[in-house]
């Protein structure tokens with residue numbers, strides 16, 4: 484692997500649960516992927532497949548009742564690795580640190596210079612009562628203070644006690660951000676293509692169009708000069724011409740700043756246009772990953788094949804689009820069953836699919852193409868196909884046998900997971 488192909492992020496077996504009144508929801512289950520320096524890595528899947536929770540888990544933003552229950556998030560940062568090598572040897576491996584084993588204050592200080600996020604709906608992500616410029620300047624200021632003392636969250640709010648908070652609530656934007664941060668905010672607005680940025684910085688979010696708001700969100704995310712920018716469905720709320728502009732902007736900025744980008748989307752066209760490698764998610768698991776050509780030209784997992792098969796082909800239009808029958812499962816632990824989670828929708832489901840499936844090499848010609856499917860190791864055998872209606876039994880796993888924890892008390896299971904953590 485050349486220097487330019489070094490990993491900046493290695494996510495290993497990351498699992499996140501939500502402990503709800505209905506039971507334990509396995510939103511992310513054993514997800515692993517690597518992101519290299521200066522690449523755009525795509526994560527694609529249907530709504531509810533766990534893409535966004537994966538991103539939130541990486542940057543430690545999962546809110547209650549969610550909890551990261553296991554896994555490692557290795558981030559390449561030689562300075563931090565050196566700082567913690569003696570103090571927390573289990574959190575350091577070569578130039579990498581495991582974010583989950585670092586103190587909370589350090590993890591927080593990495594939001595901005597380490598990782599930054601662009602969310603899908605800028606209107607609900609920006610504060611309507613503050614000017615756009617003030618919000619970006621605040622992000623710049625937070626990063627400036629964090630850089631001054633990366634191990635302390637206090638540095639971010641130094642001198643910003645309850646009194647100032649109350650005054651600022653009445654007079655928004657007063658006094659927390661310095662002149663330098665305001666100037667930098669204007670520069671960032673200029674960098675993301677907002678015309679007349681000094682004037683626009685003084686306007687409120689409702690005075691911006693959808694595309695301009697998304698540009699402002701990107702400017703805010705760039706405030707900390709992040710190593711990794713996580714863009715979560717950044718174009719979903721935009722019309723198609725503005726989508727193209729925002730994608731071009733993201734690509735230009737990624738190249739200019741030499742950032743790594745994790746691009747989360749349900750849109751395979753966006754992945755094809757932007758990404759060098761891709762992971763496909765289904766029901767909280769990554770089910771196939773590899774280079775763009777591995778996954779798009781030679782998909783192995785029937786879910787990936789189904790996603791690609793449901794794209795209209797303008798050159799060879801089919802009489803009807805081929806949808807993937809059925810729906811994404813609920814992800815409730817009690818309903819998932821110890822089997823391939825796609826089995827109830829898979830046209831090639833066999834008896835050998837009725838147990839938990841691990842990732843396997845998918846292609847002898849590529850060392851990074853993997854899929855969570857028995858078809859990586861065996862051909863489809865129609866004589867072993869599950870009978871029609873196998874999963875219609877109403878117990879969620881069609882009699883295919885539950886996972887080992889099925890039938891246990893969900894509360895006891897929750898306690899077990901918490902204890903493990």
Ligand code: SF4
Pocket residue numbers: 784785786823824825826827829830831832833835836840855856857858
């Ligand atoms: S493991 Fe079986 S059910 Fe699952 S995707 Fe592969 S063939 Fe289909």
